[in-house]
Amino acid sequence: PAAAPPVPGAPLPAVPCFTGRPAEVEALVTLLTRRQECGTSVVVLSGAPGIGKTALALHAAHLAGGHYPEGCLLLPLTRSDGTALPAEEAAEELRRALPARPGEGRGRLLVLDDVVHPDQVRPLLTANTGGAAIVTSRMGLAALVATHGGAVFRLGALEPEESHALLTAVLGGERVGAEPSAARRLASLCGHFPLALRIAAARLLTRPRLRIADCADWLRHDLPARLTLADDPRMSVPLLLDGALHRLPPPLADAHLRLGATAHLPLTPGRAADVLGMPEETAEAVMEQLLDAGLLEEGPPGAFRMHELLRAHARRAAPRTAHQPTVLRPPRREESRQPADRPPAALR
Missing domain, CATH: 3.40.50.300 (P-loop containing nucleotide triphosphate hydrolases)
Incomplete structure (x- = not known):
């Protein structure tokens, strides 16, 4: 069907090169x-x-x-x-x-x-x-x-073929087709997150002589810190994830960072209890809150997992945060907060 005429003063932003899903x-x-x-x-x-x-x-x-x-x-x-x-x-x-x-x-x-x-x-x-x-x-x-x-x-996260389609739509079939394996590696490094893929693709678009393989190598050495654009601080994966942590009560944010520092295994309540130093029932409640906040994913029955891009951010952010094991309570509405800089609407 045809798109509706925009509401005066408030048109919907366009979504450039939307692919997938x-x-x-x-x-x-x-x-x-x-x-x-x-x-x-x-x-x-x-x-x-x-x-x-x-x-x-x-x-x-x-x-x-x-x-x-x-x-x-x-x-x-x-x-x-x-x-x-x-x-x-x-x-x-x-x-x-x-x-x-x-x-x-x-x-x-x-x-x-x-x-x-x-x-x-x-x-x-x-x-x-x-x-x-x-x-x-x-x-x-x-x-x-x-x-x-x-x-x-x-x-x-997007499926690998959807990530490949997004890179192709933004960079063009000729450039992606010239380095198919590098494009797949770049998508994997971006965690198949649309915002990360668009940031990486924008870097490549503005540097037409930069090979996809070289961009992937550069990103790999400091993820996710290098998934950011210098000319617009809103286009930044670490800033976005920092903002997600600032929305949480400090003890819950601390729990996320500590769980992110553990080995890449499904997180069971028992394992989380050992990491967080709290009873298993409390640890399960903590993981449920992190799941609801979008920072954990459901894994096998009775377990959770953290996406590798979020885990990389947690490992990087953890040294900057003092650990304060605390029995957590649900956050009050007025505690929700975040930094002002968010990606433009069409890219979130």
């Missing part, structure tokens, strides 16, 4: 274009920082936009300084972007980006009667799904 794209577009038939008007996209949640949301919104006569709106749920936007301010932002008029809310698609807590978006969903919303968050937002229903997509 065909099953998710098809499912999302189906849900958004046949929401009455599918019985849902809310879609939650969750996953690790830099995994491409916002890019997928925007891509799907562009494809389905023609089904929303009042247009599509991207509403970031964090302030410009990076702190969580309270529900009242989010509602005011929405009112300013779309002044009240007869029939408002009857056919609008909202992209509610980077949600920290369900209470930020519940009033917006209630007000958007007749429309639909794509909600992106590092958190699982199970409480939101419990109260408002909806479909849930937990995004992981």
Whole structure:
């Protein structure tokens, strides 16, 4: 379907060279274009920082936009300084972007980006009667799904062939075809994370004489610190992951760093208890919180794992952090925080 005309003052950003996730794209577009038939008007996209949640949301919104006569709106749920936007301010932002008029809310698609807590978006969903919303968050937002229903997509890293397709779309088939093995190695070093792949590809685009193999070798010697662009500090994997840790209560962030320093094995509650110096039941609760924050993945039954890119960041960040073993409690909403510098919306 054709894309909707942009909402005045708030057009959806384009997603350059979007590739991959065909099953998710098809499912999302189906849900958004046949929401009455599918019985849902809310879609939650969750996953690790830099995994491409916002890019997928925007891509799907562009494809389905023609089904929303009042247009599509991207509403970031964090302030410009990076702190969580309270529900009242989010509602005011929405009112300013779309002044009240007869029939408002009857056919609008909202992209509610980077949600920290369900209470930020519940009033917006209630007000958007007749429309639909794509909600992106590092958190699982199970409480939101419990109260408002909806479909849930937990995004992981791209498949190797999807990473190869992304590099080809950005760099061109000739350049990637000249160094196929180096391109595969580069994608692996980037952890098949879309943001990391785009940063590496941008470096290669601006240095046309640089071989893919040489870029991969350079990155390999200092990962993930070299996955950053000098002319825009927002385009930085380490800064993004630092921000993810700053959102957590300090004891939980410390637990992430300590677990990241362990051997690359599935993390069972018993192993985590040994590493963290706490009872096994408490260690399991800690890992559940890290899973919900997008910093751990589910492994075999009863175990978790940490993606290698996040593990590399944890190993690098751990010496800068004093370890403070603490019995953890769930974070209060006002404790959620992050640095202001985030990648542009179309690349998150």
